[in-house]
Amino acid sequence: MPKLQIFRIRIATGEQGRTDIPEFKINGFKIPFDNPRGGVGPGETFEAEGAPQSFAHSLHLCGPTEGTWVIRETTLTYNLMGEPPYTIRLGRVVLDSESDLNIWHERQPVVFDV
């Protein structure tokens, strides 16, 4: 398992936003994002970085403390030690005060024509 140095996240909120600032959890530890920009209101886009500098057995985006949060799309770019960075795009999902989003995804396999 490679070491996750830093990841960048871009969250496009759908029709329902949240009022508190998003945080993430690595291996169960809640950590604030670095350099948060933008917003998480309806139709807004939030961008930030996380620098776990650790081995990600689990990486979760914490749900809102209250209400529901509709995420239209999430884009993640991972920088792993000794590997070139890669990007994953996630589709629509709804989080609430009792749910988190799994944001740890390994590099997608390469597909080619034969």
Place this chain on the structure above:
Amino acid sequence: MPNWLSKLLGSKESPAPVAPAPPSGAAGEPGYIPLTARPLSDRADSPAMRRPEAPPSRKVVSAPVLVDEEEMSGWSSEIRIKARPDLGMASCVFLVDRPVLQGYSTWIPTATDATESPLAAELFQIPGVESILIHEMTVTVTRHPSVHGPWEPMAKEIGAKIRAHLLSGQPVVSEAFLASIPPEEEIWRRVQQVIDLEVNPGVAAHSGVITLLGVKGNTVTISMGGGCQGCAASTITLKDGIHRAFRSAVPELGAILDDTDHAAGTNPFFKELPEGMRSYA
């Protein structure tokens, strides 16, 4: 202690007896013992010693991964095949733009087992092919562990053979093989029996549970719950344990699909830590 040994060690006297502990009293009084020096039993009611209450279990959900892939739709005269090696590079899935074996699947573990599948027999002619799984629109080829390096050269050869076979109009599997497949109800009954009598008693030691979700043709779909969900060893459990047990009970079985989202659920392998508890990230 013998005398000679006492001399050798330089100890001529027996150790001084330990004085009995004075009774504890209030702070500032004679005999007062600080809280930290008291036995644990005296401190059990201390707020500092109360175990933190675990937070309510949070559900981890997964969003679909969006892939910018050219859509394979609209059959053309040319058969289009995409190759997708797995991350471990042991096997490669060949996705064909039309059904290869509609409604059924077949797993051929060795070249000698390919008598009922003309397509598999041709693919086994390629050096390095170890086993083949044909299911609906996909052909999955596992190569021998001694074969290393990129998949591209071997994949192009496999793709060419699949395309040539489909264009030839030859059957992918024999009529005899299709006729030998038991009814879905019979497959369900036999697989469920293996789950109840062999598999679940085995994984129960790890708080795991296997559930049979469905049978379509000779393809079964299962889910891995409890301690199996998200477990790092779930792939080994699936391939070395479950596959072997299922195929032993139903030799005509084709694909065994795992419908588990191993990153989600309320009991993933890496659980929430109660507030105040530390672990090593």
